[in-house]
Amino acid sequence: MNSGLKFSIQDGIATITLDRPEHGNAIDLPLAQSLLKAAISCDHDSSIRCVVLTGKGTLFCAGGDLGAFVSAGGEISGFLSGLAGTLHLAVSRLMRMNKPLVVLVNGPAAGAGMSLSLIGDIVLAQRSAHFTPAYGAIGLSPDGGLSWQLPRLVGLRRAQEMLLLNKKASAQQAQDMGLITRVVEDGQLEGEGYAIARTLAAMTTPALGRVRSLLLQSYGNSLEAHLEQEARHIAELAAEPHVLEKVTAFVDKRSHPSKQEFRHG
Structure with a gap:
């Protein structure tokens, strides 16, 4: 894989780790491209029965790499089109693949990081984590599927409040409103997350894939x-x-x- 991401497979469980801790795991183009490659591998590798997505360090993902936005200068529109387009291909693969996805939110998730944190079938968050849309603070609208996911998870009114007012939610608030599956005490996230992943990996993968597909289609x-x-x-x-x-x-x-x-x- 390219820089910014680690990808490993063990006992039928693939782990995708956002690996730019010095930048808060912010998404630049190499990371988005690496995520897409990892998603394609997870989709097509028959030895993979479950996928875990997490971040390295104290943040899950700070969102888009704002330094890269600034560096794009007058070409920022084209740059963001390419970056979001690549990220969206990865999100679509991960949400439509025939394997369950467990997301372990190891710290704050903002912007596109919040988008990524919500795509799992099971989403566990450390108690110290929190979720912030962040787009309004820099005059942008959501990407990564956030405006699609939020209304489905928490309802239209709450989604409007969160996105329009850039409202932050603690891990406990996220659990209470149905944004995530469950809060896990700090230090226990990996143990509990991989226990769930092992359970899913031991189940019948095609059946889990059909369940994922049916749920994804249910609103349309x-x-x-x-x-x-x-x-x-x-x-x-x-x-x-x-x-x-x-x-x-x-x-x-x-x-x-x-x-x-x-x-x-």
Whole structure:
């Protein structure tokens, strides 16, 4: 991978780490390009069963690299078009891949960093983390899917307040409003996050992929179109040999409970 990002795979779990701690893991073009390459690898590598996204150091991600914005000078419009476009390809891959995504928010997330922090299926944040849209402070509008995610996660009114007033949310407030899955005490994020990742990696990846796809489509589909997609997905998954094996084993276990289960049943 290019500079600014670390990518590793162990026991079926891919870890993507934003690795510019001296810059608050701010997103410049090399980092966005590296993130896209990592996302493509996660999408296509069949050995990967779950993906973890996190940051190195005390921040998850400070957003776009403002120094790079300044360096672009009069070409800033074209520069931001390219930067956002690359980032968006990575976000789309990570959200549409056939593997679950766990995001571990190890510190403050702002701007595009806040956008990235919300794309996971499971999002854990350290108690010391916080979330800030930040775009209004520099006269810009959101990127990275933030204006798409926020209304779906917290409702339109709360999204309007956060984006228009550049309102910061603590980790606890983020949990209370449904912005993240759960707050984790500082120092416990990695342990709890990878426990979840291992659980997901041990499950049936194609089924998890179909769940991700159905949930992503749920806001755009009509009821009838979504019911049709559910019927197609469950039928296609049922054609896999391991499904019948799992169902048979489950029925057999229920039909022949252990003595201990019988005593408590």
